[in-house]
Amino acid sequence: MARPQHELDKKGVPWKWEKLQQEAFDALKDLILGEPCLAHADLDKSFRMQTDASAYAYGAALSQKQQDGKFHPVAFMSKSMLPVERNYDAYDREAFGIIKPLQHWRYWLQGTKKPIEVITDHKNLLSGFNNAPTPSKRHLRWLEGLKGFDCLYYHTPGAKNMVADILSRRNDHYPEDEEKPEFNPFPEDKMFPIKQLEISAMEFGLNHDEMMEALEWAFLCAIDSDATICEEIRSMVTKNDPIGENRRIWVPDKNDLRQRLLELYHDTPITGHLGIGGTYKLVTRNYYWTNMHDYITQYVNNCTTCIRAKKRNYKLHGVLRPLPIPEGPWQWTESDHIVKLPQYMLLLIGSLKWLTSFLQQKRSQRRISLIFTSRIYGNYMVYH
Numbered sequence: 001m002a003r004p005q006h007e008l009d010k011k012g013v014p015w016k017w018e019k020l021q022q023e024a025f026d027a028l029k030d031l032i033l034g035e036p037c038l039a040h041a042d043l044d045k046s047f048r049m050q051t052d053a054s055a056y057a058y059g060a061a062l063s064q065k066q067q068d069g070k071f072h073p074v075a076f077m078s079k080s081m082l083p084v085e086r087n088y089d090a091y092d093r094e095a096f097g098i099i100k101p102l103q104h105w106r107y108w109l110q111g112t113k114k115p116i117e118v119i120t121d122h123k124n125l126l127s128g129f130n131n132a133p134t135p136s137k138r139h140l141r142w143l144e145g146l147k148g149f150d151c152l153y154y155h156t157p158g159a160k161n162m163v164a165d166i167l168s169r170r171n172d173h174y175p176e177d178e179e180k181p182e183f184n185p186f187p188e189d190k191m192f193p194i195k196q197l198e199i200s201a202m203e204f205g206l207n208h209d210e211m212m213e214a215l216e217w218a219f220l221c222a223i224d225s226d227a228t229i230c231e232e233i234r235s236m237v238t239k240n241d242p243i244g245e246n247r248r249i250w251v252p253d254k255n256d257l258r259q260r261l262l263e264l265y266h267d268t269p270i271t272g273h274l275g276i277g278g279t280y281k282l283v284t285r286n287y288y289w290t291n292m293h294d295y296i297t298q299y300v301n302n303c304t305t306c307i308r309a310k311k312r313n314y315k316l317h318g319v320l321r322p323l324p325i326p327e328g329p330w331q332w333t334e335s336d337h338i339v340k341l342p343q344y345m346l347l348l349i350g351s352l353k354w355l356t357s358f359l360q361q362k363r364s365q366r367r368i369s370l371i372f373t374s375r376i377y378g379n380y381m382v383y384h
Contacts, residue, residue, distance in 0.1 A: 001027055003080075003172055039064060039072040046114035047074070049105075052121060052164035053097030056086055056174055059167020060101035062108075073163075074108075077101050080173035092138070094122040097168065099142050102149050109149055116151045121158040121165070229260060248288040261287060262299045273309070276300045337368075 004021045007013060041047075042064060048071055051060045059078040063071040079100070081093075088096060098118060102109055109116055135143075158165065233249055236257075242250055251257050265271055265282045274282070280296050289295070300306060326332060 001031075001172070037073075039066055039074055041074045041108050043108065044113060046117065047109060047112065048117040048119065049101060049109075050119045050161055050164040051094075051097045051101055052161055052168040053093040054168045055093070056081055057168050057170060058093070058097035058100060059164050059170075060097065060104075061163045061167065062101070062105055075105060076167060077104055078167040078170055078173065080175075083175075086175070090122070091125060094120060094125045095139075095142060099145060102151075103145065106148070111148075112150060114150075116149060117154060118151050119154045119156050119161065119164075121156055121161040123155045226264060229257060229264070233257060248284070248286055251287050251289045253289070258289060258295060259299070262296065266300065266303065267305070273303065273306050275306075 001024060004024045008015055008017075008021070041062075045064050048063050048065075049060055050063075052058070057078065057080045060076070061073055062075045062077075063073045066072045077100075081096075085093075085096060098120065102116075230249065232255065233251060236252055236254055237250065241252060251261065261283060262279065266273060266279045271279075271282065276297050279300055280293055283296065284292065323332070
């Protein structure tokens with residue numbers, strides 16, 4: 001609600017008190033002067049904190065059980081993320097949605113007599129987030145901040161976490177410099193009345209019954225390919241062949257049956273070139289063979305349509321740029337200092353030459369540079 005005022009505090013934003021800022025200021029005054037609807041915090045009772053985080057904001061609701069046996073809100077919190085915070089992954093955003101409310105209400109929640117019930121709808125946060133092999137510095141800072149709170153963490157389905165979910169998805173928290181993603185799965189230009197389909201059929205000389213028969217025939221043809229493969233499999237299977245598990249059909253490695261099944265369950269427009277997991281799930285419903293997952297993985301990875309459509313999620317490898325071949329000695333040099341020996345060793349390697357120099361004791365960088373120019377460069381490199 002106070003976003004228009006906060007925008008004036010940003011660097012490089014000129015001060016302009018316009019209608020939008022005045023309306024936000026008046027709304028804040030009305031809330032402050034209005035009748036309170038929150039319960040008073042009782043430090044002798046346990047707190048319950050519901051949290052949630054979206055891609056651009058986080059929200060939390062703090063509540064306590066009152067005399068009627070129900071939880072009543074004590075405070076609400078909703079805040080938009082900074083541009084850097086919006087770049088966090090899902091794990092970090094959900095954890096960030098817990099850390100920030102705890103810090104915001106630390107005057108109530110630090111040193112509580114009873115544990116704080118923290119409720120989140122991100123189940124993986126309570127399992128996968130704890131198994132990070134190398135926690136980052138940000139995670140270590142959060143861990144240090146959590147030591148001052150006695151918390152118990154619970155998971156609830158997202159449908160039951162509506163209060164925190166609404167607070168984390170307020171429209172006024174959405175970044176102004178970003179456009180909301182357009183969701184239009186059924187565009188109007190592709191929606192046609194059924195009469196137009198009948199008109200198109202009439203152009204080919206088909207009446208309504210003939211059109212429906214043609215549609216049913218086309219649908220049955222798409223299914224008939226599966227039935228044809230099944231009949232071919234039954235004619236090839238012998239008593240010595242293994243039996244499929246859970247009433248699935250064993251597919252022998254003959255007549256490209258396995259490849260034809262994958263063409264049916266992966267390449268057709270009905271399936272739409274699913275990935276490895278989706279194709280494997282479809283095929284394993286009715287069929288089975290040895291090393292099935294490896295075969296499907298190799299087929300999907302070699303699918304030309306999937307290769308063209310898949311976006312690259314990694315940077316291209318850099319171009320190798322080898323050093324030019326030297327035409328003579330000492331055109332380039334490399335040096336190394338070997339210590340912890342009875343004598344201090346300076347090893348110099350150049351193109352087509354190498355040289356070792358022993359020094360009596362460890363020298364400073366300035367002294368070594370003087371030795372290099374006078375003793376090594378003057379005696380060896382100039383004459384070559």
